[in-house]
Amino acid sequence: MxxxxxxxxxxxxxxxxxxxxxxxxxxxxxxxxxxxxxxxxxxDFFERKYNVLFIVADDMRPTLGCYGDERAITPYIDNLARRSIVFKNAYCQQAVCNPSRASVLTGLRPDENGVTDLVTHFRQKIPDVVTLPQAFKNAGYTSIGIGKVFHGSKRTLDSVSWSVPSLVQSFTKQDEYYLPENRKGNAKAASYEFVAEQDDDYPDGKIANAAITALQQFRESGESFFMAVGFNKPHLPFCAPRKYWNMYEGSDFSKMSHKFKPLGAPDIAFHQWQELRGYSDIPKDGAIPSQKEQELWRGYYACVSYVDTQIGRVLSELERLDMSENTIIVFWGDHGYHLGEQGLWCKSTNYELDTRIPLLISVPDITDKGSHTSAIVEALDIYPTLLELCGLKSHHRLSGKSLTPLLENPNCRWEGVAFSQFCRPYEAITKQHPTHMGYTVRIPGWRYVAWYDLNTGSVVNTELYNLKKGNIELHNLSGDKRYKKVEQKLHSLIDAYYSKR
The missing domain is CATH 1.10.10 (Arc Repressor Mutant, subunit A)
Structure with missing residues (x-):
């Protein structure tokens, strides 16, 4: 017709x-x-035009069953993992929302797109850059974003990236809560809340509803789409329906490992977890009571399960509509998270718990279902990967590299390293004008960090950690003559990286 x-x-x-x-x-x-x-x-005559379902969760470290966390109740993401490649060693470029997302969505590192804080919008620095959703829009796809895709403020929604800007939703701090006493004004209240009954009593349930409706419309119209769905949790405050809190009724959160700072680590590497201390039930200084720590752990896991269920609802609808066989699915967390380990809460460091993220990619007829790879990859590799899979050309030089060789063969030879960074003082993420920047490089078995004075360009502190036996930094080996060769190698990588900024 x-x-x-x-x-x-x-x-x-x-x-x-x-x-x-x-x-x-x-x-x-x-x-x-x-x-x-x-x-x-x-x-080639019947070359397929994939749709893309691009899912991101806020503040989600790999606290998932498919990553070996036996405590986590995440059946839907685990099921997605069974038809995906699970990237066991994927890293963000800066462990805080705005820079991490700007890096993935522009395909550029924080120093390249100018976003190293929560205030700067990348269009201020690189106004003509073509974002990942914009590249799909320019190629004739209908590109929509639902929930928190770019940074959550209205000025960073970047309407030019989307075919239908009105579908992008922004939620206030007040929207995060259900109880009236926590919804007073637009400020932080309690650090957690589990009272509501329905999933859509909180924003992530509404986001899942909107995504399901959009899929139904795409099924009816037959349009090719790039649909980004950004969930708010498990970001603070830890709020979800009470059933998710009840899921962890029998879990023991009393034992926390690695509570202390790495031996010999410099003070500049740490912060006072100001993000958490802003909530009304958290001490303004000093230690958090043991009972409160356990409640925060439980709240975080409960919110992970809440997001898992919302993702499951969206994926179930994709399956019901017979659209999964033509849709690439990407699931990632924008950065990791500390839950009291190393004397830290929340994110904003260069350490493994903050920079390591979950990353799953499912491509019909390509990915070896249920596989995993230990290759070290970066979050900004997502952009070139999706362009290659969908046969699109980039509009500018991308700093990542396509992961398609790993999708086709998870055990292929891969010479990957991952770079991340974070600024100091801590307040610079909101007030800008950092005085120092820590740059870190991750290679198999090792992490190295060099802290630069941005005024002089000199290195003021260094950190070297052996991660061959675990994914947490325990002892700063920088300066130890036994590791001189590996430190020199990693410092040269960092120095070259810093010189290109």
């Missing part, structure tokens, strides 16, 4: 009749060749 209408619009009735007859005969020939086995859906 659509083809017939197109011919009628461009040709007269006689020409249209002749051309339409040719089209019909050609279609019959292709149909017969296909069913005779002379052509297949894998042939």
């Amino acid at each position: 659509i083809i017939s209408a197109l011919f009628k619009e461009r040709f007269n009735h006689s020409d249209c009749f002749i051309l339409w007859g040719i089209v019909r005969r050609f279609s019959v020939i292709i149909y017969c060749m296909f069913h005779a086995g002379l052509l297949s859906a894998q042939d």
